Amino acid sequence: MTRKIFGAASSLALGFALATGASFAANAACQLQSPGGNIKQVVYLVFDNVHLRRDNPDVPSDLEQMPNLLNFLTQNGVVSGNHWTPLISHTATDILTALTGVYGDRMGVPVANSYGFFRADGSVSIGNPSFLYWTATAGDGKPLMIDETGKTHPAPWVPFTRAGCDVGAFSVANIEFENVPADIGTVFGTNSQQFKDASAILAANPNDNNFAHQKARQSVNTDWLGIAVHCAQGSPLCSGPNGASDLLPDEPGGYANFSALYGNINVAPVICAQAIKKNPSACDASGHVLDVFGTTVVADGFGRPGFPNIFNPTAAQSLGYASTMIEAGVPVIYVYIADAHDRNPLPIDPNTGRAANAHAFGPGEQAYVDQLKAYDQAFGAFFARIAARGITKDNTLFLVVPDENDHFVGSQPTPVNCNGAPVPCNYQFASEINAHINRLLATRNPATPGFFVHSDDAPTFYIVGNPAPTDAVTRQMEHDLDALNATNPITGNVDKLSVLLADQAEMKLLHMVTKSPARTPTFTMFGNDNYFFFTAAGGDCVTVPTCVSVPVSPAATFAWNHGDVQTDITRTWFGMVGPGVRPFGRNDEVFSDHTDIRPTMLSLLGLKDDYVHDGRVLIEDLDEQARPRALRGESQFAKLATIYKQLNAPLGSLGMNSLKYANRSIAANDATYIAYLTTIGDLTTQRDALAGQIKTMLNAAAFGDNRIQGKDAELLIKQAQQLIDHAANLAR
Numbered sequence: 113m114t115r116k117i118f119g120a121a122s123s124l125a126l127g128f129a130l131a132t133g134a135s136f137a138a139n140a141a142c143q144l145q146s147p148g149g150n151i152k153q154v155v156y157l158v159f160d161n162v163h164l165r166r167d168n169p170d171v172p173s174d175l176e177q178m179p180n181l182l183n184f185l186t187q188n189g190v191v192s193g194n195h196w197t198p199l200i201s202h203t204a205t206d207i208l209t210a211l212t213g214v215y216g217d218r219m220g221v222p223v224a225n226s227y228g229f230f231r232a233d234g235s236v237s238i239g240n241p242s243f244l245y246w247t248a249t250a251g252d253g254k255p256l257m258i259d260e261t262g263k264t265h266p267a268p269w270v271p272f273t274r275a276g277c278d279v280g281a282f283s284v285a286n287i288e289f290e291n292v293p294a295d296i297g298t299v300f301g302t303n304s305q306q307f308k309d310a311s312a313i314l315a316a317n318p319n320d321n322n323f324a325h326q327k328a329r330q331s332v333n334t335d336w337l338g339i340a341v342h343c344a345q346g347s348p349l350c351s352g353p354n355g356a357s358d359l360l361p362d363e364p365g366g367y368a369n370f371s372a373l374y375g376n377i378n379v380a381p382v383i384c385a386q387a388i389k390k391n392p393s394a395c396d397a398s399g400h401v402l403d404v405f406g407t408t409v410v411a412d413g414f415g416r417p418g419f420p421n422i423f424n425p426t427a428a429q430s431l432g433y434a435s436t437m438i439e440a441g442v443p444v445i446y447v448y449i450a451d452a453h454d455r456n457p458l459p460i461d462p463n464t465g466r467a468a469n470a471h472a473f474g475p476g477e478q479a480y481v482d483q484l485k486a487y488d489q490a491f492g493a494f495f496a497r498i499a500a501r502g503i504t505k506d507n508t509l510f511l512v513v514p515d516e517n518d519h520f521v522g523s524q525p526t527p528v529n530c531n532g533a534p535v536p537c538n539y540q541f542a543s544e545i546n547a548h549i550n551r552l553l554a555t556r557n558p559a560t561p562g563f564f565v566h567s568d569d570a571p572t573f574y575i576v577g578n579p580a581p582t583d584a585v586t587r588q589m590e591h592d593l594d595a596l597n598a599t600n601p602i603t604g605n606v607d608k609l610s611v612l613l614a615d616q617a618e619m620k621l622l623h624m625v626t627k628s629p630a631r632t633p634t635f636t637m638f639g640n641d642n643y644f645f646f647t648a649a650g651g652d653c654v655t656v657p658t659c660v661s662v663p664v665s666p667a668a669t670f671a672w673n674h675g676d677v678q679t680d681i682t683r684t685w686f687g688m689v690g691p692g693v694r695p696f697g698r699n700d701e702v703f704s705d706h707t708d709i710r711p712t713m714l715s716l717l718g719l720k721d722d723y724v725h726d727g728r729v730l731i732e733d734l735d736e737q738a739r740p741r742a743l744r745g746e747s748q749f750a751k752l753a754t755i756y757k758q759l760n761a762p763l764g765s766l767g768m769n770s771l772k773y774a775n776r777s778i779a780a781n782d783a784t785y786i787a788y789l790t791t792i793g794d795l796t797t798q799r800d801a802l803a804g805q806i807k808t809m810l811n812a813a814a815f816g817d818n819r820i821q822g823k824d825a826e827l828l829i830k831q832a833q834q835l836i837d838h839a840a841n842l843a844r
Contacts, residue, residue: 141276141344142443145718147738150691152507154272154444154717155434155498158207158284159514161451161672164193164685167520171476171532174452177484180492181687185512186697188505189689190733194700196763197516197682198707199622200224200570200636202675204242206515206706207285207448208257211268213710213725215623215762219265220250220258222624223572228564229630234577238564243290243423247360248298252630255362257286259723262627263362268710269342270363271719272444273370278349279342280383280437283425283448288340289374292332299356299374310336326465327414334411334418336375338425339433341383341442343371349386349440354378364722376401376418387439390501394436403432404493413460413467420457422467424450426483427490429457435497452483453518453672472671474522476530476537509690509716513709518672519569519641519680521545523602541602543668544569544644547609551659555652557592561585563634567646570675572633579634581615581789586634587782590615593637594779598660600642609645612638612677617789618774621796622762623726635778638677638771644670677771682763692716692738702732703754705761711814715740720815724807726760728753729814742813748825749813752806759832760803766836769843770795795839802831 144151163174175182185191198209198216204224205216216222221242228238229252240251246267250256259265269279269287281287289295293310300306310332317325342358343350350358350371358372373379384395393406400409400417410429411417420429427449434447450456458467473480498504521544525537549571553560562576579585596609614636619625625632639645643660653659663669674681686709693716707727714720715729716738731739731750743749758764770792777788806828812818 141346142272142278143275144277144443145275146509146716147692147718150507151509151717152443153438153503153509154713155438155503155508155510156284156444156446156713157510157512158210158446158448159451159512160203160449161453161516161518161674162449162514163517164191166475168475168525168537170529171537174484177481177532178488178491180488180495181512184491184495184505184510185687185689188695189510189687189693190696191685191687191698192700192702192704192733193683193685193698194703195684195686196703196705196761197684198222198705199624199677199682199762199767200568200572200675201516201677201682202568203515204285210513210515210706210709211285211287211446212265213707213721213727214265214723215707215726217620217623217626218260218726220256220626220628222619222626223566223631223633226566227631228566228572228574228633229628230574230578231630236564236574236576238566238574241291243285245289245291245295245298246286247362248291248295250628250631252628254628258627260627264360266363266722267342267360269444270360270367271714271721273342273344273358275719276344277444278344278347278442279444279446280379280434280442281340281342281446282430282433282437283338283419283423284446285448287342287446289337292336296336299359321464321466323462323465326460327416330412330414330421330465331416333421334414334416335377336419337421338419338423339374339376339379341373341379341437343373345369347371349373349382349442352382354382380417383436383440383442386441387436390439391435391497394439401433401436403428404435404490404497405432413457414465422458423448424454424456424458426450426456427487428493431490431494435494438498438503439501449487451518451672452487453480455479456483470669472542472668474525474537474539474542474671475520476525476532476535477539477542478536481532481536505689506691509693509713510688511709511713512687513706514684514686516674517681517684518674519676519678521602521642521671521673541662541664541668542671543663544670544673545601545642545660545662547598547643547645548648548656548659549645550647550650551652551656552596552598552609553589553592554650555654555659556596557588558652560589560592563589565645565647566633567644568675569641569644569673569681570636570638570677571645572636575634581617581635582782582786587785590635590778594775598643601660601662602642607640607642609640609643610637611640612771612775613778614638614771614774615778617792617796618771621770621792621799622767641673641676641678641681644673677763688712688733690716692735694733694735696733699733702730703757703761703764704730705757705763707761708757711811715814724811726807728756728807728810740814740817742817742819746819748820748822749810752820752825752829753810755829755832755836756803756806756810758836759799760807766799766839769836769839773839773842791842795835795842799835802828802835806832 202224387394523541530537
């Protein structure tokens with residue numbers, strides 16, 4: 113499922129203040145410190161659910177249908193298919209984990225794309241957005257991006273801007289505006305003219321099915337959402353009237369006198385004024401950014417130039433904006449591209465002014481094949497376009513990081529052995545199965561208490577009153593969930609709906625408990641990956657028999673489930689190309705997850721963060737001379753890092769075995785559960801202490817030039833293995 117907007121906006125009467133003046137090279141002061149000084153540019157691409165592996169053995173995978181991208185990665189660098197998400201495996205959490213190099217417990221967003229929290233009186237606030245600007249305050253009154261100290265987690269662009277490098281962002285979570293007018297108020301203040309203008313347009317245009325009203329509301333999104341440039345001190349890009357202060361009051365070491373451009377309304381005039389000097393096809397005559405082919409204005413569904421909503425930009429749009437930023441001299445680019453298995457962009461209904469319902473494609477469906485072909489053509493144009501500006505594998509670090517993988521839910525395709533091209537596939541059912549979890553529970557137990565869920569394949573539950581894990585109400589609901597079955601309307605099989613339950617103690621071990629206790633759910637149910645669980649109007653499955661249903665195409669809007677714990681969802685991939693990256697092609701030997709992307713990237717660039725990552729540098733994918741000096745010519749780091757991931761990663765050995773142990777204990781009697789709480793608490797305490805030692809040592813070696821001593825590594829490896837074995841024994 114694509115990202116969800118929780119606000120609306122409109123065009124503001126600010127106008128396009130076109131940047132003027134002498135030509136400049138915005139990246140002249142950028143001081144990336146890569147070994148040999150070969151990396152001059154960074155291109156970081158985030159995919160929403162683009163698959164390395166085949167979902168149907170007869171249909172080429174997403175990447176196989178994008179040979180311009182796949183060949184670029186495998187012929188020039190490395191593609192790893194042994195790469196994993198955090199939990200819960202969802203867009204916001206996955207992207208933010210990769211951006212920061214830490215799990216959700218340390219950056220505030222372990223539940224995505226929205227979450228609930230308990231108010232002081234035990235009532236529940238549900239549906240709070242995980243997508244907000246980096247410095248936003250969440251509904252519980254604390255920073256959304258809350259770190260382990262209770263402050264806003266350090267921003268990912270800071271090492272770059274401190275090194276003199278401007279950072280451009282297009283549609284990447286929380287480093288540009290995600291929700292307006294709220295994010296406008298966060299940056300400019302609620303007394304600012306920008307915020308007042310946005311609010312006035314929203315107030316004047318009800319959120320109804322009136323075409324003109326929707327067009328006006330949408331224009332604020334188009335002008336303000338999804339696009340930003342964070343500038344280095346003194347950067348000419350932000351020095352004009354379009355620039356605004358880039359405020360990070362909690363940043364370690366301070367962050368004064370930095371500026372940024374927010375929204376297409378401020379970014380496009382500045383980058384177009386510079387980019388057209390190198391490429392006249394970057395923007396049109398009116399200063400609007402064109403797609404990667406230089407033919408079509410990047411625009412919303414109403415045709416207004418700017419951000420294409422709703423956070424579902426195509427490859428041509430995202431890569432077009434990225435190319436224009438590069439041509440304007442922005443040396444570090446973060447770009448998000450929507451998945452190809454849903455119709456993108458969504459057309460606007462001419463009667464209501466709203467985006468039409470999404471349509472979910474099955475593997476090999478003609479429209480799916482066509483979209484992947486368009487994506488492939490866009491990547492071909494992108495690589496050619498930036499190469500013409502001197503941006504190549506020889507001087508640029510390219511990272512491609514999909515968020516989670518997706519599990520297809522649908523019937524068998526017809527005709528048998530269809531392959532997408534030349535024989536398209538068709539599906540009677542291409543939809544996740546809708547399950548009304550409150551009705552199912554009420555049917556089993558009419559005394560089920562009031563509760564809310566974060567609707568998902570892996571729903572988090574918030575029982576009204578915020579009862580303790582040992583409370584009889586909590587324990588009974590967990591047992592009822594564990595016993596739920598349903599008849600699958602696609603296969604006719606009887607399915608167990610709960611696969612694994614995680615209580616608060618297990619969620620803590622899985623890095624899902626933040627510094628804000630109010631956000632901690634009562635428990636999480638990792639569900640059957642063919643189902644999507646949500647609540648509906650009251651009743652039970654007798655009085656309202658549609659407790660489980662599946663829409664029939666073309667009414668089906670979602671057919672790709674994620675958020676859950678299954679390998680099909682949590683095992684994804686990443687690609688990396690550039691100076692210092694070994695040209696391995698496909699290399700699945702090294703286990704990694706999203707926390708490893710950040711430290712590996714910064715190590716290659718010779719930069720560092722002001723905190724210790726939960727991830728580690730993937731030195732196995734780097735040339736010897738591209739590694740930090742303390743990591744050249746020795747193997748202790750790799751040995752220690754390998755077992756560290758199995759110790760600390762949620763999808764590592766200890767995490768998965770602890771989840772099996774937790775599920776069995778939660779479903780057991782109260783005496784067993786009480787004993788489990790002591791055991792899992794001790795395991796978490798020991799794991800946290802040992803993982804803290806190891807990651808501090810790994811970080812010091814990678815970013816502090818402290819060589820790891822063999823005897824120290826051997827002791828930590830032995831201790832880690834003992835804990836991993838202990839968890840495995842508990843699972844058995």
